[in-house]
Amino acid sequence: MLNRASTANAQNTDLLYDLNEAFDRAARDNDVRVIILAANGKHFSSGHDVLEQNHHDNQDRREPVTPFQQHRRPGAEGRMSREEELYTGFCERWRNIPKITIAAVQGKCVSGGLLLCWPCDLIVASDDAQFQEVTVAMGVAGVEWFAHPWEMNPRKAKEMLLTGEPITAADALQLGMVNRVVPREQLQDSTLELARKISRQPTFAAKMVKQAVNGAQDAQGRPAAMQIAFALHHLAHSHWMEIYGLPVDPSGIHGSVKKNYDAGNEPFRAQPKKK
Ligand code: ZN
Numbered sequence: 001m002l003n004r005a006s007t008a009n010a011q012n013t014d015l016l017y018d019l020n021e022a023f024d025r026a027a028r029d030n031d032v033r034v035i036i037l038a039a040n041g042k043h044f045s046s047g048h049d050v051l052e053q054n055h056h057d058n059q060d061r062r063e064p065v066t067p068f069q070q071h072r073r074p075g076a077e078g079r080m081s082r083e084e085e086l087y088t089g090f091c092e093r094w095r096n097i098p099k100i101t102i103a104a105v106q107g108k109c110v111s112g113g114l115l116l117c118w119p120c121d122l123i124v125a126s127d128d129a130q131f132q133e134v135t136v137a138m139g140v141a142g143v144e145w146f147a148h149p150w151e152m153n154p155r156k157a158k159e160m161l162l163t164g165e166p167i168t169a170a171d172a173l174q175l176g177m178v179n180r181v182v183p184r185e186q187l188q189d190s191t192l193e194l195a196r197k198i199s200r201q202p203t204f205a206a207k208m209v210k211q212a213v214n215g216a217q218d219a220q221g222r223p224a225a226m227q228i229a230f231a232l233h234h235l236a237h238s239h240w241m242e243i244y245g246l247p248v249d250p251s252g253i254h255g256s257v258k259k260n261y262d263a264g265n266e267p268f269r270a271q272p273k274k275k
Pocket of ligand 1: 144233
């Protein structure tokens with residue numbers, strides 16, 4: 001369970017590392033056949049926690065997961081490395097976990113929130129769920145793990161990104177982005193029912209069929225396309241750093257970023273300490 005309901009499950013460094021460890025524990029446990037990622041509170045996730053302070057210190061306290069540990073390096077090198085660990089690195093690991101994963105999504109799931117449910121194999125949404133991308137208004141070309149053209153058709157992906165308008169649960173079902181839409185009060189039971197059904201299948205066959213479907217996406221060029229999108233994402237971060245000293249455009253519609261900028265906080269700025 002995501003359990004930062006007071007921030008609408010905003011993802012700070014600890015939440016992401018804790019979640020990664022929980023996925024790993026569940027993957028290693030032979031008694032676990034299906035993993036459910038759900039969220040406490042009204043909303044699934046509001047995205048990256050843009051108000052987190054001392055995020056480099058917070059990362060240093062955690063056990064490294066990927067080889068991308070250059071986050072203390074100055075400039076784009078440090079910023080990119082941090083995101084290669086926490087976003088693209090974690091998302092790829094979670095997508096490839098050798099167990100079936102189901103996300104149960106209610107309320108809002110905004111930008112970075114998509115990086116939690118999209119890597120899961122199946123998504124059950126409550127009828128009040130909304131999936132939204134607000135990064136373009138912040139001057140950035142989509143979130144770090146750019147799965148949009150794989151989660152829906154390219155034209156809808158462009159609409160989602162360019163308008164910033166939420167996709168409702170009903171629309172997400174029609175697009176094939178979620179598997180089921182259920183009333184809010186049935187979200188937990190319906191997700192468990194789906195998980196139980198899948199857990200009766202042989203685990204090895206479930207793993208192989210997951211790898212086969214994921215492999216079909218990868219054969220279509222998904223990893224290379226995502227690498228390009230991630231590079232463009234960092235071109236945008238660097239562009240705004242040059243202009244504002246912030247990795248995003250603070251004049252965008254994202255209120256908390258503007259508030260943070262006006263207050264003089266620079267939560268994403270590289271904080272070089274070690275050479
Ligand atoms: Zn970023």
